[in-house]
Amino acid sequence: MIETTKKIISFEWLTGPIFGKELRISSRRKRNYILRTVYLLLMMLFVVLVWNATMVFSPGKAGDYTYIASRMAEAGKYIITTITIFQFCTMPILAIIMLCTSISDEIYNKTLGVLMTTPINSFQIVMGKLLSKILQIVLLLAISLPLMAVVRVFGGIPWIYLLSSLCLTLTTILFTGSLTILFSISGRKSYAVILKTIAVLAILFGFIPALIAVIARSILSDPDGPPQLFMACLYYTNPLFAMHINVINMLEVSFPFSGGLYWPVHCIIMLGMTLAVLAITVKRVRKTALAQITGQETGTTKKKKKNALLNDGAELDYSNATIRSVKGCPLVWKELRTPIIKGSRKTNIIALAITITVLLITYVINHVQDALDESIFQEFYINVFAIIGLVTSIALSATTITTEKESRSWPILLATTMTDRQIIIAKAIGVFRRCLPIWLLLFGHVILFIFIGYLNKASFIPIFLIITYLIIFFSGTGLYFSSRFKRTTTSVCANFGLAIILWLILPIIFTIIGEITHKQTRFSSFNNINPVVQISSIANGAGGSRHSMESFSRLRFNWSGGKKSYSDSLVFISTTAVCYSSIGIFLLWRAKARLRKNIFN
Amino acid sequence: MIETKNLTKYYGSLAALQNLDLHIGAGEIFGFIGPNGAGKTTSMRILATLLDQTSGTAFIDGMNVNKNGKKIRKLVGYMPDFMGVYDDLKVFEYLEFFAAAFSIERKQRKSIVQGVLELTDLQGKSHAAVDSLSRGMQQRLGLARVLIHDPKVLILDEPASGLDPRARIEIRGLLRELKNMGKTIMISSHILSELEEICDQVGIIECGQLVFNGSMEDIRQKMGVNRKVRVQVADGQKDIAVKLLNNIEDIENINTENSHIAITLRETKKNEGIIAKTLVNGDINIISIEPEQLNLDDAFLHLTKGLVN
Numbered sequence: 061m062i063e064t065t066k067k068i069i070s071f072e073w074l075t076g077p078i079f080g081k082e083l084r085i086s087s088r089r090k091r092n093y094i095l096r097t098v099y100l101l102l103m104m105l106f107v108v109l110v111w112n113a114t115m116v117f118s119p120g121k122a123g124d125y126t127y128i129a130s131r132m133a134e135a136g137k138y139i140i141t142t143i144t145i146f147q148f149c150t151m152p153i154l155a156i157i158m159l160c161t162s163i164s165d166e167i168y169n170k171t172l173g174v175l176m177t178t179p180i181n182s183f184q185i186v187m188g189k190l191l192s193k194i195l196q197i198v199l200l201l202a203i204s205l206p207l208m209a210v211v212r213v214f215g216g217i218p219w220i221y222l223l224s225s226l227c228l229t230l231t232t233i234l235f236t237g238s239l240t241i242l243f244s245i246s247g248r249k250s251y252a253v254i255l256k257t258i259a260v261l262a263i264l265f266g267f268i269p270a271l272i273a274v275i276a277r278s279i280l281s282d283p284d285g286p287p288q289l290f291m292a293c294l295y296y297t298n299p300l301f302a303m304h305i306n307v308i309n310m311l312e313v314s315f316p317f318s319g320g321l322y323w324p325v326h327c328i329i330m331l332g333m334t335l336a337v338l339a340i341t342v343k344r345v346r347k348t349a350l351a352q353i354t355g356q357e358t359g360t361t362k363k364k365k366k367n368a369l370l371n372d373g374a375e376l377d378y379s380n381a382t383i384r385s386v387k388g389c390p391l392v393w394k395e396l397r398t399p400i401i402k403g404s405r406k407t408n409i410i411a412l413a414i415t416i417t418v419l420l421i422t423y424v425i426n427h428v429q430d431a432l433d434e435s436i437f438q439e440f441y442i443n444v445f446a447i448i449g450l451v452t453s454i455a456l457s458a459t460t461i462t463t464e465k466e467s468r469s470w471p472i473l474l475a476t477t478m479t480d481r482q483i484i485i486a487k488a489i490g491v492f493r494r495c496l497p498i499w500l501l502l503f504g505h506v507i508l509f510i511f512i513g514y515l516n517k518a519s520f521i522p523i524f525l526i527i528t529y530l531i532i533f534f535s536g537t538g539l540y541f542s543s544r545f546k547r548t549t550t551s552v553c554a555n556f557g558l559a560i561i562l563w564l565i566l567p568i569i570f571t572i573i574g575e576i577t578h579k580q581t582r583f584s585s586f587n588n589i590n591p592v593v594q595i596s597s598i599a600n601g602a603g604g605s606r607h608s609m610e611s612f613s614r615l616r617f618n619w620s621g622g623k624k625s626y627s628d629s630l631v632f633i634s635t636t637a638v639c640y641s642s643i644g645i646f647l648l649w650r651a652k653a654r655l656r657k658n659i660f661n
Numbered sequence: 662m663i664e665t666k667n668l669t670k671y672y673g674s675l676a677a678l679q680n681l682d683l684h685i686g687a688g689e690i691f692g693f694i695g696p697n698g699a700g701k702t703t704s705m706r707i708l709a710t711l712l713d714q715t716s717g718t719a720f721i722d723g724m725n726v727n728k729n730g731k732k733i734r735k736l737v738g739y740m741p742d743f744m745g746v747y748d749d750l751k752v753f754e755y756l757e758f759f760a761a762a763f764s765i766e767r768k769q770r771k772s773i774v775q776g777v778l779e780l781t782d783l784q785g786k787s788h789a790a791v792d793s794l795s796r797g798m799q800q801r802l803g804l805a806r807v808l809i810h811d812p813k814v815l816i817l818d819e820p821a822s823g824l825d826p827r828a829r830i831e832i833r834g835l836l837r838e839l840k841n842m843g844k845t846i847m848i849s850s851h852i853l854s855e856l857e858e859i860c861d862q863v864g865i866i867e868c869g870q871l872v873f874n875g876s877m878e879d880i881r882q883k884m885g886v887n888r889k890v891r892v893q894v895a896d897g898q899k900d901i902a903v904k905l906l907n908n909i910e911d912i913e914n915i916n917t918e919n920s921h922i923a924i925t926l927r928e929t930k931k932n933e934g935i936i937a938k939t940l941v942n943g944d945i946n947i948i949s950i951e952p953e954q955l956n957l958d959d960a961f962l963h964l965t966k967g968l969v970n
Contacts, residue, residue: 383753383788386770390761397749469745471711472806476762477734659711 076180078188086196091550099150099200102565106146107207109568110138112575136214141307143204143211144225148303151197151229152236152261157553158196159240160253162189163345168248172345173352182346186338190237197233201226221310224323228306231330232299236261238337245344249463250549251455265298271422295322302326391473391483395490412497419501433514438603439596442523445502446595450530450559453495457538458555460487461651462548471659480655484648488535499527509603516602518612518626522633523598526591529637529644536644539651546658563590585621589636593620597629662687662814662845663708668717670703670869677703679869680717685847685862687813690840692856693849694961695866701849702742704866705816708847709739721814735763738807742818742849744799746791752778752802753787756809763810777805781835797828804835815839817848821855833859853958867965880960888913888926889953890936895946905943909935923953 086092166172166185175185208222240257247253273290294301306323386393426432464470473483506523509515537558541551567587574583587593601607601617615626624632668681678700685691693701706712707719710730719726726733747755753774760770778784781801786794794802800820807815820836821829836846836859850856856863863880865873873883894902903922906915914925924936940947 383751386754386757386761386767390758393761394747394750394758397754464745467745467747468741468743469747471706471709471741472739472745472759473762474711475709475734475737475739476759477731477764477810478762479731656711660706 074184075188075191076184078175078180078185079192082188082192083195086192092196095154096200096203100203102150103143103146103204103207105565105568105572106142107139107211109572110142111135112572132214136211136217137311139211140208140217140222141310143208144222144229145303145307147201147204148225148229148232148299151201151233154197154200155193155233155237156240156254156257157549158193159189159237160244160247160250160257161549162193162241163244163348164248164250164253167245167348167352170352172349173354176346176349176353182349183342185349186241186342186345190234190241190338194233194237198230201229218310221306224306225303227327228299228303228323231327231334232303234334235299235330235337238334238341242337242341242344245341245348249459250547251459251552254549254552255451255455265300269294269298269301296326296329299326299330389482389486391478391486392489395486396493415501432512433605435600435602435604435607438509438515439599441505442502442595442599442603443592445498445505446527446530446592449495449498449502449527450534450591452498453491453530453534454538454555454559455552456494457491457534458541458551459548460491460539461542461655462545462551465546466548474656474659480652483655484539484652487539488648491535491538492531495531499531502527510608513608514603514605515599516608516610516612516615518615519598519602522630523595525633525637526594526598529640530591532644533640534644536647536651540647540654543651543654543657563592585619587620588632594633594636598633601626601629662689662722663691663847664720665704665708666718668704668707668719669715670700670707670712671715676869678707678714681866681869681871683864683871683874685845687845688840688843689861690836690846690848690859692860692863693847693866694853694856694863695849696965699866700869701866702818703869705739705818705847705849709737709816710734711739735810736812737814737816738810738812740803740807740815740817740820742822744803746799750791751787752783752789752791752794755791755802756805759806760809765810773809773811777808780808780838781805782831797824800824800828800832804832808839813843813845815844815846815848817846819849819851821850829855853961865961865964873960873964883960883964890924890926890950891953892922892924892936892940892950893920893948894922894940895948898945901943902940902945905939905945906936909939911935 163172163185166175172185176182211217212222236257239260240253243253243256243260247256273294295305296302302323384397423432426437431437461470464473502523506515506520510517510520534555538551538555541554541558542548545551545554567584567590570583570586577583588597597617597619601615607615612626616623617626617629619629619632663683663685665681665683668678668683669676670678681700681704683691683704693704695701703712707714708721708726710726710733713727721733722736724732724736747758750758756774756777757770760773761767765773774787775784778787781804783798783801783805786798791799791802800823804817804820807817817836821832824832833855836848839846840859848856848860857877860877862876863873864871873880875883892902892906899917899920899922903915903917906912906922906924911927912924913927916923937947937950
C-alpha cells in the first residue's frame with residue numbers, strides 16, 4: 061500500500077526514469093545556466109525600462125509624495141504587465157528550442173528502439189521528455205516570482221491577473237512543447253523543427269484567424285469589424301488573443317471581456333488540444349521506436365520506402381532514376397542540388413502554388429476593401445516578406461557547416477583539394493539560393509505594385525540595398541557561427557541571438573541611456589539601423605497611391621529622430637549597407653580562417 | 662613514403678601522441694594496431710592534414726604535411742572511421758562530386774567513377790541514394806571515394822569495422838589488389854587477424870607511444886615464435902617422449918599441454934630436425950610436428966600493457 065502510494069506520488073507511472081535522466085543531462089549543460097542568467101538580465105532590463113518610463117521621467121512635482129505613490133502603483137502595473145508579456149512571448153520559444161531534438165536525438169542515436177526493449181512505454185517517453193523541459197521552464201517562471209511579489213507591494217495589480225497570466229503562459233508552453241515533440245519525430249535537423257513549429261503556430265494562431273476575420277468582415281460588410289461570436293471563438297482558442305485581452309482587462313476594466321472567467325475555459329481548451337497532440341505523438345513515437353528496433357523504416361515517402369526495401373535485401377530497379385552531372389564548382393553544385401524544401405519536386409510546386417494563391421487572395425480581399433492604395437498595406441506586406449526572408453537567412457546560414465559536421469561529412473570534404481575560399485563562397489551561394497524564393501516574392505511584390513501605381517519606384521533601390529546587406533551580413537554571421545560551433549542548434553541560436561541583441565536589446569539599452577541623459581533623439585536613432593525599421597520607413601514613405609506618383613525630391617520618410625528626404629534616407633541606408641556588408645565580409649573571412657580548426661571536436 | 666619524426670599531439674594536458682617515429686616505404690601495407698584511444702586515429706588525421714600536431718614533423722612523399730596541405734591532399738586518400746554521407750546524393754553523384762572536388766576534369770570523371778565503382782563492386786548501386794546503402798556498401802563506397810583521385814597513399818581508419826566476415830574478406834582482397842597497383846596503405850584495425858595476412862609492416866601503439874614497429878618477421882623474432890615447436894605423439898607415449906626430449910641440449914623448455922608437447926628451442930627452428938630424429942630413434946610414433954603459428958592477438962597482448970589514455 062505504502063509502496064503504491066509512493067509510486068503514485070513519485071510520478072514514475074507518468075514519466076518513468078526518462079524524467080530523471082533528462083534532468084541529469086540538463087544539469088550538466090552549461091547553456092542552461094547561461095540561459096537562466098540571460099533571462100534574468102533581460103527581465104531586469106525590461107523592468108528598468110518600464111520603471112524609468114513611468115517613474116523617473118514622468119512629469120510631476122519634485123517631492124510630491126502622493127503623486128509618486130500613485131505613479132508607483134502605475135509603474136507596478138506596467139512592470140507586472142511587461143514581465144507577464146515577456147514570459148508569455150519567450151517561454152514558448154524556449155520550449156520549442158529545448159524540445160526540438162527531444163525525439164530525433166533518440167532516433168538518430170538509435171536509443172529509441174532500445175528504450176522499447178525496457179518496461180518503459182512510449183507515453184512515459186513523451187511525458188518524461190515534455191515534463192522535464194517544462195519543469196526547467198517553470199523554474200524560470202519561478203525565478204521571477206520574488207520580483208513580482210516585490211512589485212505587487214506597489215499596489216494596483218489584482219491576483220486574478222497574475223493567476224490567469226501564469227495559466228495562459230503554462231498552457232501555451234504545454235501546447236507548443238507537445239507540438240515540437242511531435243515534429244521532432246520526423247525532423248532530424250533542429251532548426252527545421254524550430255521553423256516548422258513556429259510556422260504551424262503562426263498559421264494556427266496568426267494567419268488563419270486573421271484571414272477568417274478579414275473574410276468575415278468583407279462578407280458581412282460590418283464596418284465595426286468581426287462579429288462578437290468570432291471574437292469569443294478567438295478568445296477561447298487563440299493564446300495570443302487571450303493574453304492580449306487579459307492584459308487589456310487589467311489595464312482597462314471597461315473592456316467587453318472583463319469580469320468573466322474566460323481564461324479558465326481557454327486554458328481547458330488549450331489543454332485539450334495539447335492532449336490531442338500528445339496522443340498523436342505517443343502513437344507515432346511507439347511506431348517509430350518499434351520500427352527502429354525491428355530494423356524497419358517508418359517513413360511514408362518514396363525514398364524511405366525504397367530504403368526499407370533495400371534493408372530487406374530487395375534489389376531495386378534504378379534504371380529510371382536520374383543522375384545529375386556535376387557542373388562547375390562541386391560544392392556550389394551540391395548546394396544547388398539540395399532541395400529548398402525537403403520533399404519531392406511535386407510537393408515543392410504545390411507549396412509554392414498555395415503560397416502564391418493565398419497571397420493573391422489577400423491582395424484581392426484588400427482590393428475589395430480599398431486598402432491596396434494605403435501606405436500601411438505596403439509597409440505590412442514588405443515587412444512580412446522581409447521578416448520571413450530574414451528569419452530564413454538567419455536560420456539557414458547558421459546551418460551550412462554544422463549540418464556537415466553533424467552528418468560527419470565535414471572531414472571528408474576538407475580532405476579534398478578544395479580550398480577554404482572555395483568552400484566558403486560555395487556555402488554562401490548555397491544560403492543565398494535557398495533564401496532566393498522569399499526575396500523573389502518580395503521583389504515580385506515591389507515591382508508589381510510599382511507598375512500598378514501603389515508604390516513609388518524610388519523605393520526599389522533602398523529596398524534592394526537593405527536586402528543585399530542582409531544577405532551579406534547574415535551569410536557572414538551564419539557561416540562564422542556555423543564554423544565555430546559543433547551543433548546546428550547552438551549556431552542557429554547564436555545567429556538569432558545576435559539579431560535580437562542588435563535590433564532589440566541594444567535599442568532598448570540606448571533608449572534607456574537616452575532618457576537618462578536627456579538625449580532621447582540621439583540615442584533613439586539607433587533604432588534606424590534595424591532593417592525592419594528601414595523597410596518600414598521606405599515602404600511607408602513611398603507606399604500608397606498618394607506617394608507613388610510624387611517626384612523623388614518631394615518624398616519624405618519617417619525615421620526615429622525626424623523626417624528625412626529621399627536622398628538623405630538613401631545615403632543613410634547606403635552607409636548602413638556598407639557597415640553591415642563589411643562586418644559580413646569580415647566574418648566570412650573569419651569563418652574561412654576557422655574552417656580547419658576543431659574539425660573533430 | 663610516409664615518415665614521422667617525434668610526432669606529438671596534446672589535447673589539453675592529455676598526450677594523445679608522444680614522439681611517434683614511423684617509416685613506411687612506398688608500396689607497403691602498414692598495419693596500425695592499438696587499443697581504443699591509443700592515438701591511431703590522431704596520427705592518421707595529422708597525416709591527412711586534418712589535425713595539427715603539437716610538435717614533431719610528418720612527411721608524405723618527402724613533403725611536410727603542415728606546409729603542403731593541398732599537395733598532400735591530392736596525394737592521399739583518407740577514409741575516416743565513420744562514413745560521412747550526403748543525404749540527397751546518389752552513389753554516382755556522390756563519387757562524381759568528390760571527383761570534381763579533387764579537380765578531375767569533367768570529361769574524365771564519368772569513366773573514373775565507373776572504374777572505381779567496378780573496382781569496389783558497386784556498379785549495381787550507382788543510382789541508389791547514398792544514405793540508403795547498408796553498412797558494408799557504405800564502407801565500399803568510402804573506399805571508392807578515396808580511390809577517386811588515384812592517390813599514391815591510402816590512409817584507412819578501421820575500414821573493416823562493423824562488416825560481416827564475407828565483406829571483410831572482400832575488403833582484404835581489395836586491399837591486396839590496391840597493393841598490387843603500387844599504393845602505399847596505412848590501415849588501422851581492431852581485427853588483428855585481418856592485418857596479419859596483408860600487412861608488410863606493423864606498428865603497435867599504446868598510450869600515444871609506439872611500442873613496436875617492424876615487419877611480421879620482426880614480431881616473430883620478438884615473440885620467440887620461431888623457436889617454438891608443438892609435437893603430438895601417440896597415446897601413452899607422451900611421458901617417454903618428454904624424457905627423451907629432455908636430453909637434447911638445444912631445447913630450452915618443455916611444456917605438456919593436453920595431447921601436445923610445447924617445446925622452446927634455444928635458438929631458431931633450424932634445430933627442429935633433432936626433435937624428430939630423437940623421437941624416431943626412441944620408437945615414438947609421431948603424429949605431428951609443427952612450428953607454432955604467429956598470432957597477432959598474442960603479440961598484441963604481449964607487447965602492450967593494457968594501458969588506456
